[in-house]
Amino acid sequence: TGGGSDSEGATDGTINLAQGTDPAHMITTDATETVSSSVLRMMYDGLFSYSNTGDLVPVLAEAVPTSTDNIHWTIKVKQGTKFQNGEAVDANAFVRAWNYGAYGPHAQGGASFFSRIKGYDDVKATEDPDGDGPNKAPDPKAKELSGLKATDASTISVELTAPFAGFPTMLGYTVFWPMADECMQKIDACKEKPIGNGPFALKEWQHDIALTIERWDAYQGNKPAYKTIKWRIFPDGAPTWTDFEANQLDIDAPPTEQYQDAKAKYGERMLEVKSPSLSYIGLPLYDPTFAKKEIRQALSLAIDRDLLNQALYQGRYTPADSFAPPGIIFGATAGTCAYCKLDVAKAKELLAKAGGWPAGKKLQLWINTAASGANEKWVKAVGDQIKQNLGIEYEYHLEEWNKILQLTQDHKIDGPFRMGWSPDYNYVENYLVPIYGGGAKVTRTGYESEAFTKAVAEADAAPNLQDSVAKYQAAERILGEDMPGIPVFFSKSATVYSDRFDPASVVVNPVMGAIDLRLVKLK
Amino acid sequence: MGRYVIRRLLQAVLTIFLALFLLHYLTSLSIQINGNPAYAFFGGQITPTQEQLRVVAERYHTDHPCLKRVGDPCLSNFMDTLGRYANGDFGQDLRFRPVSDQVVMRVPNTLRVFAINIATWAIAGIGLGMLAAVRREKFSDYLIRAGTIISGAVPTFLFVLALKYLAGVWIGGWLRDHLGDDNVLSIIFRPSWDEAHPWLTVILPGIALAVIGTAGITRLMRTSMLENIRSDHVRTAKAKGLTGGRVLLAHTLRNSLIPVVTLIGLSLGGALGGAVITEGLWNIRGVGQFVFNAVRQNDTPIVVGVVSLVVICYLLFSLLIDLLYAVLDPRIRYE
Amino acid sequence: MSDTQTIEATPPTAPVKAGPEKVRGLWSDAFHDLRKRPQVLVCSAVILLLILIAAFPSLFTGKDPRDCQLERFFGAPSADAWFGYDQYGCDYFAMTIYGARPSIVVGLLATATTFILGAVIGSIAGYFGGWVDAVISRTIDVFNSIPFVLGAILILAIWRSAGDTVWPLILALTVFGWTGGARILRGSFIEARGLDYVKAAKSLGASDSRVMFRHIFPNAMAPIVSLVPLAIGAYIEAEASLSFLGLGLKPPAVTWGSMISNNVPEVLAGHPRLLIIPALFLLSATISFALLGDAVRDALDPKLK
Amino acid sequence: MATKVQTRSNILDGLDTSRPLLEVRDLQVEFHTRDGVAKAVNGANFSVERGETLAIVGESGCGKSVTSQAIMGILETPPAKVAGGQVFFHGVDLLTLPKDTRRRTRANHVAMVFQDALSALNPVWTIGYQLGELFRKHRGMSKAEAKKKSLELLDLVKIPAAKQRIDEYPHQFSGGMRQRVMIAMALALDPDLLIADEPTTALDVTVQAQIMRLLAEIQAERQMGLILITHDLGVVADVADKISVMYAGRIVEQAGVLDIFARPAHPYTQALLRSIPRVDGKGRKLEVIEGLPPVLTRIPPGCAFAPRCHYAKPACRERVPSLEVVENGRRAACLYTAEVLAND
Amino acid sequence: MTDHNGFAAGGHGAPALEVTDLVKHFPIRQGIVFKSTVGQVKAVDGVSLTLRKGETLGVVGESGCGKSTLAKLLVGLETPTSGGISVRGEDVTRLGRSGMRRLRRNVQMVFQDPYTSLNPRMTVGDIVGEPFAIHPDVVPSGGRRKAVQDLLDVVGLNPDHINRYPHQFSGGQRQRIGIARALALKPEILICDEPVSALDVSIQGQVINLLEQLQDELGLSYIFIAHDLSVVRHIADRVAVMYLGKVVEIGTETEIYDSPMHPYTQALLSAVPVPDPTLRGHRDEITLEGDVPSPANPPSGCRFRTRCWKATDRCASEEPLLQIRHGAQHANACHFAAPRDVVHAVD
Numbered sequence A: 001t002g003g004g005s006d007s008e009g010a011t012d013g014t015i016n017l018a019q020g021t022d023p024a025h026m027i028t029t030d031a032t033e034t035v036s037s038s039v040l041r042m043m044y045d046g047l048f049s050y051s052n053t054g055d056l057v058p059v060l061a062e063a064v065p066t067s068t069d070n071i072h073w074t075i076k077v078k079q080g081t082k083f084q085n086g087e088a089v090d091a092n093a094f095v096r097a098w099n100y101g102a103y104g105p106h107a108q109g110g111a112s113f114f115s116r117i118k119g120y121d122d123v124k125a126t127e128d129p130d131g132d133g134p135n136k137a138p139d140p141k142a143k144e145l146s147g148l149k150a151t152d153a154s155t156i157s158v159e160l161t162a163p164f165a166g167f168p169t170m171l172g173y174t175v176f177w178p179m180a181d182e183c184m185q186k187i188d189a190c191k192e193k194p195i196g197n198g199p200f201a202l203k204e205w206q207h208d209i210a211l212t213i214e215r216w217d218a219y220q221g222n223k224p225a226y227k228t229i230k231w232r233i234f235p236d237g238a239p240t241w242t243d244f245e246a247n248q249l250d251i252d253a254p255p256t257e258q259y260q261d262a263k264a265k266y267g268e269r270m271l272e273v274k275s276p277s278l279s280y281i282g283l284p285l286y287d288p289t290f291a292k293k294e295i296r297q298a299l300s301l302a303i304d305r306d307l308l309n310q311a312l313y314q315g316r317y318t319p320a321d322s323f324a325p326p327g328i329i330f331g332a333t334a335g336t337c338a339y340c341k342l343d344v345a346k347a348k349e350l351l352a353k354a355g356g357w358p359a360g361k362k363l364q365l366w367i368n369t370a371a372s373g374a375n376e377k378w379v380k381a382v383g384d385q386i387k388q389n390l391g392i393e394y395e396y397h398l399e400e401w402n403k404i405l406q407l408t409q410d411h412k413i414d415g416p417f418r419m420g421w422s423p424d425y426n427y428v429e430n431y432l433v434p435i436y437g438g439g440a441k442v443t444r445t446g447y448e449s450e451a452f453t454k455a456v457a458e459a460d461a462a463p464n465l466q467d468s469v470a471k472y473q474a475a476e477r478i479l480g481e482d483m484p485g486i487p488v489f490f491s492k493s494a495t496v497y498s499d500r501f502d503p504a505s506v507v508v509n510p511v512m513g514a515i516d517l518r519l520v521k522l523k
Numbered sequence B: 001m002g003r004y005v006i007r008r009l010l011q012a013v014l015t016i017f018l019a020l021f022l023l024h025y026l027t028s029l030s031i032q033i034n035g036n037p038a039y040a041f042f043g044g045q046i047t048p049t050q051e052q053l054r055v056v057a058e059r060y061h062t063d064h065p066c067l068k069r070v071g072d073p074c075l076s077n078f079m080d081t082l083g084r085y086a087n088g089d090f091g092q093d094l095r096f097r098p099v100s101d102q103v104v105m106r107v108p109n110t111l112r113v114f115a116i117n118i119a120t121w122a123i124a125g126i127g128l129g130m131l132a133a134v135r136r137e138k139f140s141d142y143l144i145r146a147g148t149i150i151s152g153a154v155p156t157f158l159f160v161l162a163l164k165y166l167a168g169v170w171i172g173g174w175l176r177d178h179l180g181d182d183n184v185l186s187i188i189f190r191p192s193w194d195e196a197h198p199w200l201t202v203i204l205p206g207i208a209l210a211v212i213g214t215a216g217i218t219r220l221m222r223t224s225m226l227e228n229i230r231s232d233h234v235r236t237a238k239a240k241g242l243t244g245g246r247v248l249l250a251h252t253l254r255n256s257l258i259p260v261v262t263l264i265g266l267s268l269g270g271a272l273g274g275a276v277i278t279e280g281l282w283n284i285r286g287v288g289q290f291v292f293n294a295v296r297q298n299d300t301p302i303v304v305g306v307v308s309l310v311v312i313c314y315l316l317f318s319l320l321i322d323l324l325y326a327v328l329d330p331r332i333r334y335e
Numbered sequence C: 001m002s003d004t005q006t007i008e009a010t011p012p013t014a015p016v017k018a019g020p021e022k023v024r025g026l027w028s029d030a031f032h033d034l035r036k037r038p039q040v041l042v043c044s045a046v047i048l049l050l051i052l053i054a055a056f057p058s059l060f061t062g063k064d065p066r067d068c069q070l071e072r073f074f075g076a077p078s079a080d081a082w083f084g085y086d087q088y089g090c091d092y093f094a095m096t097i098y099g100a101r102p103s104i105v106v107g108l109l110a111t112a113t114t115f116i117l118g119a120v121i122g123s124i125a126g127y128f129g130g131w132v133d134a135v136i137s138r139t140i141d142v143f144n145s146i147p148f149v150l151g152a153i154l155i156l157a158i159w160r161s162a163g164d165t166v167w168p169l170i171l172a173l174t175v176f177g178w179t180g181g182a183r184i185l186r187g188s189f190i191e192a193r194g195l196d197y198v199k200a201a202k203s204l205g206a207s208d209s210r211v212m213f214r215h216i217f218p219n220a221m222a223p224i225v226s227l228v229p230l231a232i233g234a235y236i237e238a239e240a241s242l243s244f245l246g247l248g249l250k251p252p253a254v255t256w257g258s259m260i261s262n263n264v265p266e267v268l269a270g271h272p273r274l275l276i277i278p279a280l281f282l283l284s285a286t287i288s289f290a291l292l293g294d295a296v297r298d299a300l301d302p303k304l305k
Numbered sequence D: 001m002a003t004k005v006q007t008r009s010n011i012l013d014g015l016d017t018s019r020p021l022l023e024v025r026d027l028q029v030e031f032h033t034r035d036g037v038a039k040a041v042n043g044a045n046f047s048v049e050r051g052e053t054l055a056i057v058g059e060s061g062c063g064k065s066v067t068s069q070a071i072m073g074i075l076e077t078p079p080a081k082v083a084g085g086q087v088f089f090h091g092v093d094l095l096t097l098p099k100d101t102r103r104r105t106r107a108n109h110v111a112m113v114f115q116d117a118l119s120a121l122n123p124v125w126t127i128g129y130q131l132g133e134l135f136r137k138h139r140g141m142s143k144a145e146a147k148k149k150s151l152e153l154l155d156l157v158k159i160p161a162a163k164q165r166i167d168e169y170p171h172q173f174s175g176g177m178r179q180r181v182m183i184a185m186a187l188a189l190d191p192d193l194l195i196a197d198e199p200t201t202a203l204d205v206t207v208q209a210q211i212m213r214l215l216a217e218i219q220a221e222r223q224m225g226l227i228l229i230t231h232d233l234g235v236v237a238d239v240a241d242k243i244s245v246m247y248a249g250r251i252v253e254q255a256g257v258l259d260i261f262a263r264p265a266h267p268y269t270q271a272l273l274r275s276i277p278r279v280d281g282k283g284r285k286l287e288v289i290e291g292l293p294p295v296l297t298r299i300p301p302g303c304a305f306a307p308r309c310h311y312a313k314p315a316c317r318e319r320v321p322s323l324e325v326v327e328n329g330r331r332a333a334c335l336y337t338a339e340v341l342a343n344d
Numbered sequence E: 001m002t003d004h005n006g007f008a009a010g011g012h013g014a015p016a017l018e019v020t021d022l023v024k025h026f027p028i029r030q031g032i033v034f035k036s037t038v039g040q041v042k043a044v045d046g047v048s049l050t051l052r053k054g055e056t057l058g059v060v061g062e063s064g065c066g067k068s069t070l071a072k073l074l075v076g077l078e079t080p081t082s083g084g085i086s087v088r089g090e091d092v093t094r095l096g097r098s099g100m101r102r103l104r105r106n107v108q109m110v111f112q113d114p115y116t117s118l119n120p121r122m123t124v125g126d127i128v129g130e131p132f133a134i135h136p137d138v139v140p141s142g143g144r145r146k147a148v149q150d151l152l153d154v155v156g157l158n159p160d161h162i163n164r165y166p167h168q169f170s171g172g173q174r175q176r177i178g179i180a181r182a183l184a185l186k187p188e189i190l191i192c193d194e195p196v197s198a199l200d201v202s203i204q205g206q207v208i209n210l211l212e213q214l215q216d217e218l219g220l221s222y223i224f225i226a227h228d229l230s231v232v233r234h235i236a237d238r239v240a241v242m243y244l245g246k247v248v249e250i251g252t253e254t255e256i257y258d259s260p261m262h263p264y265t266q267a268l269l270s271a272v273p274v275p276d277p278t279l280r281g282h283r284d285e286i287t288l289e290g291d292v293p294s295p296a297n298p299p300s301g302c303r304f305r306t307r308c309w310k311a312t313d314r315c316a317s318e319e320p321l322l323q324i325r326h327g328a329q330h331a332n333a334c335h336f337a338a339p340r341d342v343v344h345a346v347d
């Protein structure tokens, strides 16, 4: 149903959008941040996409693959589609892309996504022998993943190192998109002007100023109902909302402070979408003060997440009562965290049970400096509440983000620290394992629990996705009791679109957390 | 003359060298105290791998061991830096693009902002100063003086933000509704810069940037005018029976401008500081915005690269002016 | 020169006995002159009050600015909380009162350090001339070539995580702010070096330090003194601007600058008072200092008498 | 002479050449200062004829410059204010003229030379520009014509190599040369009256002699009226026809040059003459005038000179003596002129 | 000194101050960091003088001829390029620090401008008492206030005004303060650099009379610099006429004023107006053409030759020495010296 609009102007129209930073470069396996992935999404079709209900939908794949052992997977690729340079999009187009992304020396941001595929250890980056010294790390043993093969033009066969039932859900993610052979030959040129296979092609990229894509007329799928998208770059700190209000942008999110205002003003045109990103507080379990789980539970119980949401965010976020956002992320359920609600009496009781808070000791809150101050905001409120409800005084530590990362990694922090998490793919596992899995040495909190490790292993080994999900939920409940971290809230994006859009065509994709631009029609 | 040029050049080189060393030392200290700035590359979202960090550190030249010793002046590193500067390499930004390219791309826009800024200073500062001097001790004089004090006390960012809403959204909205989107006025009253209209959309922020400096220029202009109005040569001009306008323009204004022009020159450095905020908030692709972003991203190496370039340009520029003076005015050479 | 006439009218052979109260120096004359102007009185009163607030905040409010109860968020002004509550339910009046200290301290200390450093260096350069002057002038050039805000940014980047101390800020403002005073004093000293009263002292055999400190310095200070109040205001404002760039004082320190920059967005959320209140305090401080500076300059300028 | 005036009747109407060239009557100028009203000129009366030189002498601050500027109409208002009196130019009261007519009288009819030529010339314009400006603005000449006229003028005031120097700036001229330029500028539009306010005070004696000679020559040639303001009585003795002695804003004595030097009728004039050292050795011991001139904001009642006067009697402190004829045309403002004259 | 000063100790005492071939060249420098000399301003170029005890030596000459530079050299404010200055027979150019301090006590200076020579931020007491603070051995600290009041009394100021500031005094009174300061260390020699030229005629007399009175009372010797030849005639015993850094004629007051030998002296004197209208047109008037040449580039030979009506080729090649020539009792520096009375009426 390509371009059904009756007005010429609309089909040739331009959508003006804002982008937070200039993308580093346009390469799918490196597009782990939202900026380049949101642009590339318009230019590439992958094996799967996520539907507007969050389900996995085949695009270039024939069907959702299945596996008997959750180790060996076979993916059938639709035939007959082409890259914008005329090359065919076949199984090889995927295999070469994934091998490129996994190879350590390419230093691709998405490399770790391939770590479940067999042979990853041989292609990943090697340790530098002298740290920061002058010697370079040796090249990896292999150039390609041994577990990845294109058995013929339409078949990709994948062998994982361990069973993973959620493997197909990963395949909708940017890093699994195909790459043209020409791209491989001239990778630097391709980073500047990608060769896509989607409905749009890059028209002009003025670095740090604007990026324009235009409809690719040979596209065989659903053709977009307008011609051009122009993203103007508004670096962090340059307000965009004024430009939206001045009709210079078609889509924008109001600043938190103007959320209610915008809601009243734009009504229907404001779309609220739960976003999968989580804000939580990590606790240093290696510190004796936080060793007892009752202390951790008490701290969590002292926080009135609802009030915090009202006071700081005009009620637009979702107070967290689980470790992964339910209703967005596949396999996530509400209420897995019993201590994620305000209960001052119980908090005091638990605190007393744990022997009380060490007299005279101040709670040390660690926050990373951010120019916007957005993080400081809620952590300060949390500190205030703990002070108010449990009588524990607090102190701030502001450090640069990199220092916080280093300190938490090295377990050198003596108090709660602010963390955030955005998922890489739509699976509950992505909230549990990367944050709390891997053992006491690896986790920032120093958390390690036999029960949790076991539950995760069982979940990964589950014969099918449903069983796997159930096991992961069991693992999540273990976290809910141990409380190595305190989930605080899931954010929600509020998006307003301009009156140039046909409201019927505006649909939000929950996984992207944004309006699906491919479907938009101009009035 | 030749000797003077050589001497003045040597001096400029020395100053540049010292200024760059100062900058270098500040950066080294920053890295020594705060750790590897390579993390900044990845922002707050991503945890970089060791390999990624290494590549970034290498490109930033932050892998030097002296950067681990607090207080070490890192002289060998400084010499490397100077060598790179000599080759036109002022480092790379977060996207691995050369800072010098970035600056070259951004300089025209900053120059536009400055052009408006200077024009505002000239028109408003000199005009108001003149008016205040001519109508001294009258209502308009008091009004102008009060205005300079108040405008000089409003932080730039407040002014720019207020302008963005008042002019960009409200007035601009009205204009766009009544005159259409593409009317020149509608374009001028946009809330942010647009590369399609690089001059029109720089007018409002240029004026906003000029506000703080205008206060000083107005005041100096007033004082300078008053001094000249009382001067003997103005008395002569009156005695010659020249009209009031001519006495004012040919015999007072021109003389009063000399210190004002000097102040304008001196204020440009300060305006660059204001340009950081103004360009940042107005989304103008200028050198100031580059610094604004780098500061927000804790990206000290870029700030240093840009400031180094600015310093070199500034010093070379003043060298040029001095030489020009020497050519024009033979007395200057005998200082 | 308002006092001369009482004496000049009297022939030197028949002098009137002048009471000691009539004997005034240029400074005290300026002071007497200032005392008479309402503008000066109002400004001085404001400044005095602000300094008092900065020194003894607890005299002005019994509340703790860090006693924040979230449920009071954006609470409206009331008899109990004059300025209402901010987003975190902190008493805004208490915050404004406690926010005075770092703002005023930065203004006063940064001014003191820049002017003292600038004065010492500038007077040495101006008095001794020659290679000393050459070296110092080059140094001034070096620091001048780096725009003030950019230089301050670099220094503050070093102590980004220093928390709620004012020292890095004062250091940054000093390192890149001293050149202004130095330049002026250097000029004054060079000018004064050639004056007859300096020659007179030298011909009496006065030492360099005597000539510098007894003779030139007090006279050279006049142009600088009038700049001091202006500088105080400018530094208070600089703290606000750097706060906005995320380089000012860090929480839990409360400053007018951070109150302004943190609450800019709240204006459009319907709470303009959160911006207006600290902004008014900031403006009243900078304007008072600026007006005082103007008045001092006028009072010290014999030409305007 | 009458024809000359008529050529410029477009500027001033109703000129009556039978009346004196310039006649100042009871001129009063006040300054409004913080300390009160300063009466800088407090009733000045004098007149000048064509071809005549009037010297106004008096101590520093007695109001000489203010008087001349009031005649020219170039006082800064405020703080100055002409509080009363008339300034007749051939019978036309300049003070009542419309502003623009008044402006055009300047340089056309009455021109002025100032003391410090360096500061009186505009440092940012060339000599040629500042001279030519007069011809261009008042006579509507083209640049080239103006330059030609300017060169003629520079030749007139004997500036060597005028062709080259016309494009130089004031600071490139020596003091004497600058003063010649000032004179050239004053003479440009053929004024009927020239006021020279201490034209040679800043100059060395040898240069002073050059300048005074030049002025005298030109005056004789053009039959201008000349008001020479100075405190150098030597210069006055050399060139003046008439003298007005000023003290604290008033003319205290007025007479022909020979009379004044021979037999001053006012105690102040007498004391002034006795206090001048002379190069020809006469009057070996210097007399001093004790005390200081009064501050103009607080002029004592009665005769302003009384506190310093040897002849002063109680009556002097009660009444301001008016300028009255003493003998054949000379006038003095003193109650005891007879005594003074007797004591010479 | 040699006899070319042309004046034998006629009635006056022993030499208080002797100056021999004193030269001061100011370098014209170029450059800011690395300076190099590109020329010389020959401000004082070979001056020899003798000042005897209790006498007043007047120094006259046009602006820029080096009078003030000479004064500064004499009080040690400038160091001479060459030549000697001896005070009571002791060559002060070879003195060390302590010697210089002693010299200061003997030679003091009165400055031209009473407005800039007093520190506006110091009281009269501080100004006049400063010499005692610098030389604490002169007056014991307890007696300083008294000493200052005595000095004020000496110069005719009210001793009670000790706490006033300079701006509260008139020009003449301020000049008295400057004199009191110069007298504090009880010097024998006062160098007065145009002490009255900033003052009104009526006030000039007060200062000149004071100086004469002090000379009588304290036995001071003066070098009195002025460009006003009439004032010099009233105070000086002997007069030296300077032109472009050199003394062109020196002699007693009557010698110089009544029978000047050097054409420059004659021109200078003839240019001084006499306040006597009866002499108008009856004096021998000499009008010089042009200005004084630049001391950075003085004419060869006789420096006055460019403006001199007597100049011949000889003047350009041969520099006339300052010596007593035929037909005169005093020294002059002109090949064609001849007396000519220009001051008095000649017909």
Ligand SMILES: Nc1ncnc2c1ncn2[C@@H]1O[C@H](COP(=O)(O)OP(=O)(O)OP(=O)(O)O)[C@@H](O)[C@H]1O
Binding pocket: D031, D033, D038, D040, D058, D059, D060, D061, D062, D063, D064, D065, D066, D067, D079, D231, D296
């Ligand atoms: N702008 C002014 N404001 C106040 N008073 C003034 C102003 N200009 C002049 N006067 C006063 O007017 C009086 C006369 O000044 P004027 O300049 O006429 O004196 P003068 O006789 O020319 O003296 P001099 O010989 O020093 O030039 C002085 O006492 C002076 O203080």
Ligand SMILES: Nc1ncnc2c1ncn2[C@@H]1O[C@H](COP(=O)(O)OP(=O)(O)OP(=O)(O)O)[C@@H](O)[C@H]1O
Binding pocket: E026, E027, E041, E042, E043, E061, E062, E063, E064, E065, E066, E067, E068, E069, E070, E227, E295
């Ligand atoms: N410090 C200096 N550096 C360079 N040149 C100087 C310096 N001081 C004086 N001169 C020059 O030396 C020459 C003599 O100057 P001096 O001040 O002694 O003259 P003067 O006779 O006192 O003149 P006046 O009558 O104007 O006071 C002048 O040309 C002057 O420019």
Ligand SMILES: [Mg+2]
Binding pocket: D064, D065, D066, D197
């Ligand atoms: Mg005058």
Ligand SMILES: [Mg+2]
Binding pocket: E067, E068, E069, E193
């Ligand atoms: Mg001199």
